[in-house]
C-alpha cells in the first residue's frame with residue numbers, strides 16, 4: 001500500500017459520545033492511522049488531504065458486533081451455503097466485505113464461518129489485498145454435538161475439556177473473538193431455540209480460554225435457561241436474547257453483560273417469508289420468536305442493560321451493506337436515535353475492547369461523513385447516497401460510494 005497522507009475533515013458537525021450530540025465547526029485531523037487532533041481551525045501538516053465537511057455530519061466508523069460476512073443473505077443461505085465451493089464463497093465474501101465498508105461499517109465482529117473463512121478474509125483485508133472493514137473473526141463457533149450451527153459455522157465439542165480445546169483451536173487459527181452456543185436456534189433444522197445447550201461448566205471453560213487470550217466471548221443464547229447459563233459463565237455478550245426474563249435482565253445488569261439483539265434477523269425473514277424463497281421451517285421458527293424477541297429487547301433497554309448493535313448479517317435476506325437497518329429497528333423498538341448511534345459506535349467499541357467508536361485524539365481514525373443529520377432522520381444511515389466518505393484507519397476508503405485504491 002502507498003503511505004497514507006494525513007487527512008483533515010474540515011469544519012464538520014462532529015459526533016460527541018459524551019454529550020450525545022453533534023458539535024459544529026470542528027476539524028478532525030487523522031495522521032498515522034489515529035486522530036491526531038479534533039478542534040477548531042487546526043493547522044494542517046504539509047501534504048495533508050483536506051476535505052470540506054461544512055454542513056456534513058461526522059460519525060465514528062460504524063460497528064456491527066454480529067455478522068457472518070462470508071454469507072450473502074441469500075434466501076436459502078443455510079441449506080445451499082453448506083455445499084457451495086470454497087472459492088465461490090471466498091469471492092462472495094470479498095464482495096460482501098466491500099459492500100459492508102461502503103455502508104460506513106469500518107469494524108465488524110464475525111461470529112462464525114464455514115472453514116473459518118472469516119479469519120482468512122480478515123487477513124486479506126489487513127494485508128490490503130481487498131477493501132473491507134476491520135474484522136474480529138471468531139473462526140468457527142463452538143457448539144454441542146448436534147447443537148445449533150453444527151456442520152456449518154460451528155465445531156462440535158462436549159464437556160468442559162473439549163470446549164476448552166475447541167476454543168484453543170480457534171485462537172491458534174487466529175480468532176479475534178470467540179463464539180459459544182448456549183442454546184438452540186432458528187436456522188438449524190431440528191434444533192429448538194427454546195432449549196439450552198452447553199452447560200454452565202462447559203460455557204465457563206470456553207469463556208476462561210477466551211479471556212486468557214484477551215479475546216471477548218459471545219454466546220448465542222435464545223432460551224431463558226441458556227441465556228442465564230451464559231451470563232453466569234461470564235460471557236461478554238448475549239447474542240439474540242430472545243426470551244429474557246426479569247432474572248436474566250437483573251443478572252445482565254449486575255455482570256455488565258451486553259445484549260446484541262440482532263432484531264434484523266427475524267425481522268427480514270418475517271417481512272420476506274416463504275414467498276421470498278426461504279425454507280418454510282425457518283420462516284415458521286422465525287415467526288415463533290419474533291414478538292418475544294422484540295419484547296425482550298424493549299424490556300432490556302428500559303431496564304438499562306448495556307446494548308451493542310449487531311445484525312446477524314448473512315441470515316436469509318439479511319444482506320451485507322444493509323447493516324444500518326438494525327439501528328433503525330432499535331429506534332423503532334424504543335431506543336432514542338442518540339442511544340442507537342452509541343450502540344453502533346462507542347458502546348460497541350467498549351464491548352469489543354478496541355480503540356474505535358469515538359472521534360477523539362489518539363483513537364483509531366475511523367469515521368463516516370454523512371450529508372444528513374441522523375439524529376433527525378435515522379434512516380439516513382441506511383441510504384448509501386447520504387454516505388459521502390468513509391475513513392478507515394486514517395485512510396480514505398470510500399468516497400461518494402466508491403472504494404478508493406489502496
Ligand SMILES: [Zn+2]
Pocket residue numbers: 066067068111312
Ligand atoms: Zn449469527
